[in-house]
Amino acid sequence: MIKRTFDIFFSLIGLLLLLPFLIVISVIIALDSPGGVFYKQIRVGKDNEDFYLFKFRSMSTGADKKGLLTVGGRDSRITRIGYFIRKYKIDELPQLLNVLLGDMSLVGPRPEVRKYVDLYNEKQKQVLSVKPGITDYASIEYSSENEILGKAENPEQVYIDEIMPAKLKLNMKYIAEQGIITDLKIIFRTIGKIL
Numbered sequence: 001m002i003k004r005t006f007d008i009f010f011s012l013i014g015l016l017l018l019l020p021f022l023i024v025i026s027v028i029i030a031l032d033s034p035g036g037v038f039y040k041q042i043r044v045g046k047d048n049e050d051f052y053l054f055k056f057r058s059m060s061t062g063a064d065k066k067g068l069l070t071v072g073g074r075d076s077r078i079t080r081i082g083y084f085i086r087k088y089k090i091d092e093l094p095q096l097l098n099v100l101l102g103d104m105s106l107v108g109p110r111p112e113v114r115k116y117v118d119l120y121n122e123k124q125k126q127v128l129s130v131k132p133g134i135t136d137y138a139s140i141e142y143s144s145e146n147e148i149l150g151k152a153e154n155p156e157q158v159y160i161d162e163i164m165p166a167k168l169k170l171n172m173k174y175i176a177e178q179g180i181i182t183d184l185k186i187i188f189r190t191i192g193k194i195l
Contacts, residue, residue, distance in 0.1 A: 006180060007106050011099035018093060025056060025090060032081040035061035038094060043111035046131045051103040053111055054094035058082030075146065089194055095134045107183040108133025109171035116164060127171040135190040136174050138167035143193055 015022075026037045039057040042050050059077045078086065085091045098104040104111065111132035120127075142148075145163060149155040174182070 002180060003105060003183070004102075006183070007099050010106060011096040014093075014096050015100070018096075022093060025085065025093075028081050029057055029079075029085075033060060033079045042114065043132070044114055044117040044128065045103055045111055046128060048117070048125075048128050050114065051098070051111075053103075054097050056085055056091040056094055058086050058091045075150075092134055099134065103131075105131040105133045105183075107135055107174075107186045109136055109174060110139055110167070112164075116160070119160060119164075120168070123172075124165075124168045126175065127168060130175055130178065135186055137170040137186065140186070140189050140193050141170060142167060 029037045035057055037057060039055045039059070040052045041055070043053040045051045058079060059075075059082055060079060082091070095104060099106055108131050109127045117128070142163060148163065149158060152158040174186075
């Protein structure tokens with residue numbers, strides 16, 4: 001209950017304070033390339049339930065049909081403004097709406113797409129016992145994940161065999177330590193990483 005109150009309060013404050021900035025980013029995205037300003041994708045949330053995750057669109061329309069993973073620092077599907085908003089995690093800001101709606105928390109395991117959740121073993125499925133979040137230990141540790149994948153011969157296999165299990169271990173660490181103090185530490189570490 002305390003966590004939900006924390007999430008509602010700070011997501012609402014965040015949306016209100018950032019509103020002028022969000023409008024400016026929306027206009028730039030609309031002018032930069034054809035397509036909508038927002039991108040929504042089905043992700044897996046608490047109790048293995050699907051929900052729509054919101055992001056600012058950073059790729060050309062329909063780019064996700066060419067693969068779910070973003071590979072390398074210069075994925076050709078990413079728009080000009082997309083590189084900037086991804087680098088500074090601005091594309092994630094619409095997820096404050098997901099937090100307000102109750103699909104997500106500010107802090108929690110990053111929600112995955114169904115394709116990869118279906119590969120979880122029983123132990124790994126424990127990450128679905130909590131609400132997913134905008135940031136967590138794994139987001140901080142793997143902030144340059146697309147660059148790691150860009151150097152791989154088979155990016156998807158590297159993601160499945162190496163990155164995903166490592167991120168899930170960090171998710172389990174979060175579940176074991178979760179609490180308001182842990183959440184605040186992760187939020188401040190995330191801001192520090194972005195800056």
